[in-house]
Amino acid sequence: MWQTLGRFLRRIDLCELPKRKLHQGLLEVSPEVSEALRHGQPVVALESTIISHGMPYPHNLRTAKKVEEIVRNNQCVPATIAILNGKTCVGLTGQQLEQVADPAFVSQKVSRRDLPYIVAQKLNGSTTVSATMLIAHKVGIPLFVTGGVGGVHRGAESTLDISADLVDMGRTPVTVVSAGVKSILDIGKTLEYLETQGVCVASFGPSKEFPAFFTPKSGFQAPMNVNNSLEAAQLIVAHRQLSLENGILIAVPIPEHSTSSGHQIEMAIQEAISEASAQNIHGRDLTPFILRHVHKATQGASLDASILI
Numbered sequence: 001m002w003q004t005l006g007r008f009l010r011r012i013d014l015c016e017l018p019k020r021k022l023h024q025g026l027l028e029v030s031p032e033v034s035e036a037l038r039h040g041q042p043v044v045a046l047e048s049t050i051i052s053h054g055m056p057y058p059h060n061l062r063t064a065k066k067v068e069e070i071v072r073n074n075q076c077v078p079a080t081i082a083i084l085n086g087k088t089c090v091g092l093t094g095q096q097l098e099q100v101a102d103p104a105f106v107s108q109k110v111s112r113r114d115l116p117y118i119v120a121q122k123l124n125g126s127t128t129v130s131a132t133m134l135i136a137h138k139v140g141i142p143l144f145v146t147g148g149v150g151g152v153h154r155g156a157e158s159t160l161d162i163s164a165d166l167v168d169m170g171r172t173p174v175t176v177v178s179a180g181v182k183s184i185l186d187i188g189k190t191l192e193y194l195e196t197q198g199v200c201v202a203s204f205g206p207s208k209e210f211p212a213f214f215t216p217k218s219g220f221q222a223p224m225n226v227n228n229s230l231e232a233a234q235l236i237v238a239h240r241q242l243s244l245e246n247g248i249l250i251a252v253p254i255p256e257h258s259t260s261s262g263h264q265i266e267m268a269i270q271e272a273i274s275e276a277s278a279q280n281i282h283g284r285d286l287t288p289f290i291l292r293h294v295h296k297a298t299q300g301a302s303l304d305a306s307i308l309i
Contacts, residue, residue: 030091036077045136045144048082052126061101086122129165151190169247170197180211216253268297
């Protein structure tokens with residue numbers, strides 16, 4: 001998929017930056033990423049929350065380096081994004097990756113809402129899907145790859161707990177490639193909300209079955225699908241040619257050979273959801289609680305699956 005996407009992205013003018021750029025004093029783009037953007041080479045944005053908050057050390061560092069290696073092996077340039085001492089860094093150095101992965105590194109999860117405060121206070125921030133999309137768009141990167149995206153939380157009809165990721169997909173013209181949405185969320189309502197936001201959602205492969213991160217099937221259908229990397233690239237090209245202001249979500253299911261561990265993880269997730277409800281855990285504390293519970297219940301199988309994804 002990467003190679004075909006890279007080939008098609010080279011045909012697009014990637015040098016034209018948005019009118020509202022990030023202030024240069026707040027921005028640090030690595031020489032490698034700057035050079036690639038200047039010459040219209042394909043660049044892939046990567047988030048940093050998965051490094052600092054999503055995996056334990058040293059798995060987080062190994063995975064981050066491996067993902068960047070995969071991007072490079074497919075003739076694209078990786079651009080991992082994070083906020084370091086109040087500066088927006090696009091394309092982390094090896095030393096910066098190690099800093100973000102270090103357990104002693106103090107950082108906050110940063111969405112669009114949090115950006116001005118983190119920058120003003122010169123703090124460290126790990127970018128979520130929401131913030132990564134925004135920053136990628138501001139510097140002219142049209143493609144962002146991540147593990148899973150946020151969604152509508154269970155019980156949102158009373159709590160209004162809806163991830164900013166979905167809102168930003170509706171107003172940021174960046175293509176997000178992910179393994180779908182974790183089943184700790186309300187996947188049906190998430191797809192409905194994405195429709196309301198005008199986000200083009202496509203499953204990758206011959207089926208419209210929408211993946212649930214750890215499992216290839218969620219029981220919900222995406223409105224459309226792209227059969228292969230060529231169709232995915234054509235979708236991205238058409239989106240840019242239409243100058244649409246919303247984003248695209250391409251959901252790639254986990255490989256079939258991992259489904260056995262996926263079903264084990266799914267059972268642990270349902271147990272964790274019940275336990276969280278009993279303990280009145282919700283909001284920003286819910287996902288970390290569930291992930292800790294699932295990691296313990298599956299004896300590390302969930303971590304292995306996350307690394308694979």
